[in-house]
Amino acid sequence: MKIAVFRPDDERLEDAVSLLESLDAEPVPDPMLAVRPTGKKPRQADFVVLTSKTGVELAHEAGWNPGDATVCAIGEGTAAAFREYGYEVDIVPDKFSSHGLVAVLANRVQGQRVEVARSDHGSDVLTDGLADVGAKVNETVLYELVRPKRSGDSTELAANGELDGVLFTSSLTVQHFLEAAEDRGIREETLTNLEDMVVGAIGGPTHDTARDHDIRVDVVPKTASFDRLARKAVERLREKAEV
Structure with a gap:
């Protein structure tokens, strides 16, 4: 095979x-x-969402500190990366997807600042979905994904x-x-x-x-x-x- x-x-x-x-x-x-880092790190916010192990690694390398933010991982792989680098994870949806994360945050983020830090190819489902439920969404591109x-x-x-x-x-x-x-x-x-x-x-x-x-x-x-x-x-x- x-x-x-x-x-x-x-x-x-x-x-x-x-x-x-x-x-x-x-x-x-x-x-x-292939990953091409931008050198940026997540902004301070009430909720911070990362969507990949790579994003967590780059945020850590950039010296990111979540402060009092509620830290959200899109899935268990991302959550495991958070924990590996010493971050506490507050929210992981049962359904590991943008839809799942929007669903679990929908009743919590109205009027709140939500930082979404990810690649340059992130789905609009996440950012648009959070905005639709009343969140003040900012997106930071941590890395670009290119074909080797x-x-x-x-x-x-x-x-x-x-x-x-x-x-x-x-x-x-x-x-x-x-x-x-x-x-x-x-x-x-x-x-x-x-x-x-x-x-x-x-x-x-x-x-x-x-x-x-x-x-x-x-x-x-x-x-x-x-x-x-x-x-x-x-x-x-x-x-x-x-x-």
Whole structure:
């Protein structure tokens, strides 16, 4: 089972490769995201929302102190990063998404200053949703997400029918994967051969982006984690092999 994984080229990619190998799959690491820090840090506010482990790391490196703010994490992965760097976390929604965070904050933030600190590709669902319930929202871009120059080898494997699965871990990984295929002039072949693979998406927004680009998604874990995504994809591939 040859499976492409698109995580950033850091410990996340290393962990993904190790996990797939432990599941007797052959990982094809092809980072589709690189982080370009802006040097900014979250502003002081009544509520501060961070949406990724990367955001927490950069905020910490910039010397951010939440003060008396209510600290909110979009999911348990972000919350774990907060705790790793010594921050207390006050709110983590049961549903790890922008919609889930808006829902849990809706009755608490009217007239309050809410700081949302994240990447330059954050969803408007979060900021617009908080504004709609009466929050005074400010957004700070902590980092930009760009496609690494050497990315895209997996698209050639896909176009040649040499992949069994792909694991998309954000909407941008979908977009960058297709951009890489377009750059090589193999977008059509890549899309065609994805129909024969097991395609995994880490959560609803990633699934929706794939669907919008005419990519059928086979696996979406109930909890947005790479571990569950990888395990479900490998399970599906084994089921296909038995047919």
